[in-house]
Amino acid sequence: xxxxxxxxxxxxxxxxxxxxxxxxxxxxxxxxxxxxxxxxxxxxxxxxxxxxxxxxxxxxxxxxxxxxxxxxxxxxxxxxxxxxxxxxxxxxxxxxxxxxxxxxxxxxxxxxxxxxxxxxxxxxxxxxxxxxxxxxxxxxxxxxxxxxxxxxxxxxxxxxxxxxxxxxxxxxxxxxxxxxxxxxxxxxxxxxxxxxxxxxxxxxxxxxxxxxxxxxxxxxxxxxxxxxxxxxxxxxxxxxxxxxxxxxxxxxxxxxxxxxxxxxxxxxxxxxxxxxxxxxxxxxxxxxxxxxxxxxxxxxxxxxxxxxxxxxxxxxxxxxxxxxxxxxxxxxxxxxxxxxxxxxxxxxxxxxxxxxxxxxxxxxxxxxxxxxxxxxxxxxxxxxxxx
Numbered sequence: 001x002x003x004x005x006x007x008x009x010x011x012x013x014x015x016x017x018x019x020x021x022x023x024x025x026x027x028x029x030x031x032x033x034x035x036x037x038x039x040x041x042x043x044x045x046x047x048x049x050x051x052x053x054x055x056x057x058x059x060x061x062x063x064x065x066x067x068x069x070x071x072x073x074x075x076x077x078x079x080x081x082x083x084x085x086x087x088x089x090x091x092x093x094x095x096x097x098x099x100x101x102x103x104x105x106x107x108x109x110x111x112x113x114x115x116x117x118x119x120x121x122x123x124x125x126x127x128x129x130x131x132x133x134x135x136x137x138x139x140x141x142x143x144x145x146x147x148x149x150x151x152x153x154x155x156x157x158x159x160x161x162x163x164x165x166x167x168x169x170x171x172x173x174x175x176x177x178x179x180x181x182x183x184x185x186x187x188x189x190x191x192x193x194x195x196x197x198x199x200x201x202x203x204x205x206x207x208x209x210x211x212x213x214x215x216x217x218x219x220x221x222x223x224x225x226x227x228x229x230x231x232x233x234x235x236x237x238x239x240x241x242x243x244x245x246x247x248x249x250x251x252x253x254x255x256x257x258x259x260x261x262x263x264x265x266x267x268x269x270x271x272x273x274x275x276x277x278x279x280x281x282x283x284x285x286x287x288x289x290x291x292x293x294x295x296x297x298x299x300x301x302x303x304x305x306x307x308x309x310x311x312x313x314x315x316x317x318x319x320x321x322x323x324x325x326x327x328x329x330x331x332x333x334x335x336x337x338x339x340x341x342x343x344x345x346x347x348x349x350x351x352x353x354x355x356x357x358x359x360x361x362x363x364x365x366x367x368x369x370x371x372x373x374x375x376x377x378x379x380x381x382x383x384x385x386x387x
Contacts, residue, residue: 003220004093004094005230005233006217007217009036009215009345012029013211014211015110015209016209022054023054023064025212026053030214033102033104033213037218039216041065042068044065044069044101045101046099047065047071047102048101048102049061049103050082050105052106052334073088077377079370080379081334081369081377087233087236087381089103090217099222101218105337107332109209141282143371145197148199148283150250150251151301155299155300157299158302159201162199162204162284163201163203163204163283164305164306164308164310165283165287165305166326166327168305168310169320169326170323170327171308173324179323180328181328182327185203200282200284206325206326207326209330212332214337215340231344231347231384231386232383232386234268235263235264235265235266235381236261236262236379237261237263237380238379239377240254240376241254241376248373250372251288253289255368255380256292273362273382274318274361275318276295277319278290278364279336279339279366283326287301289366289368312354312356321342321346321352322342324342336365343364362383362384364381365383
C-alpha cells in the first residue's frame with residue numbers, strides 16, 4: 001500500500017488581495033496547510049509549485065519561505081498542475097525522496113485587472129503549430145465556445161442543459177462564506193446573461209479571483225503520529241491531448257486518458273465515486289470531462305447534468321460543493337488546487353452541512369490545463385477516506 005497521504009489543506013479566504021504580493025499569498029497558504037497537518041515550514045523537505053510562483057518559481061519560493069529541500073518539482077500543466085502535483089508529491093514521498101511535501105498555489109489576477117480569456121492569444125511563432133493559429137486571433141473563450149458548438153451539433157446538447165452546471169455551482173456557493181458569487185441563479189438567469197461567444201453566456205464562464213491554496217502530502221506514519229485527519233491517494237493519472245496533426249475531436253478531452261489510468265490504478269469505477277470536483281473554467285468544460293471520465297456516455301452529458309443532477313442532496317453526482325471556479329474562486333488561472341481541497345473536505349466530513357455528502361468515502365478531483373480545442377493537459381485523482 002502506498003505510504004503517502006494528504007495530511008493538510010488550506011484555501012485562502014480572500015478573493016481580492018490588493019495589499020498582498022503573490023509570494024505572500026503562497027506563504028499564507030503554506031502556513032495554513034501545514035498548521036492543518038500539525039507541521040511547520042521547518043518540517044518541509046519537498047516543495048511543489050507551478051508557473052504562478054514568482055521569479056524562478058521553486059527557487060525563489062524556497063528562499064522566501066526559508067525551506068531546506070531535498071526534492072523540488074515545478075511541472076507546469078496549467079489548470080491541471082496542482083492535481084498532478086499531489087500525485088507527484090505522493091510518488092516522491094513513496095520513493096523516499098522527501099518526507100513532507102508542500103504544494104502551494106497563489107495569484108492576483110483580480111487585483112492586477114487581468115481580463116482572462118477575452119484577449120487574443122499570442123505565442124512565440126517558433127512554437128509548433130501556433131504560427132497557423134495566431135493569425136485567426138483565437139482567445140480562450142472562443143476556443144471553448146467552438147467545442148460547445150460542436151457538441152451541440154453532434155449530440156443535440158442545449159444551452160439550457162449547460163446552464164444547469166452553473167445553477168448547481170450557485171446552489172452550493174450560497175453556503176460558502178468566502179465564495180465570490182453567493183447568489184443562486186436559475187437556468188433562465190444564465191440564458192439571459194450576455195452572450196460572450198456563441199453559445200456561451202457570461203454565466204457559463206468562471207470567475208476571476210485572487211487567492212490560492214496549499215496541500216501537504218506526507219508519509220502515513222507521520223500523519224498518524226500527528227493525528228492528522230488524512231486522506232489516501234488511491235489512483236492518479238496524467239495525459240496530454242493535442243490536435244494530432246488535424247485529427248482532433250473537439251468533443252473530447254484528455255480526461256478520457258487520465259481518468260482511465262486513475263480508475264485502473266484505484267481499482268474502482270465511476271459509479272463508485274460519491275463526490276466529484278471537476279475543473280469548471282466554462283460549463284462546457286464540466287460536461288465534456290464528465291463524459292470522458294465515464295460518468296455518462298459520450299453525447300449524454302447534457303441529459304446527465306440537467307434537472308439538478310449535480311446538486312448535493314438532489315442529484316446522483318454532487319460536484320464542486322464549494323461553488324467551484326464558476327462561483328467560488330479561480331486564482332492564478334489554475335483552479336485545480338481547490339478541486340483537491342474540496343474533495344478532501346468532503347472525505348473528512350468538513351464540507352458545509354448543507355452540501356456534505358453523507359458518509360463520503362471515495363471522491364474524484366479532476367484538473368484541466370491549456371485549452372480544449374487545441375492542446376491541453378488533464379490530471380485525475382481518486383481519493384479515499386482513511387478509517
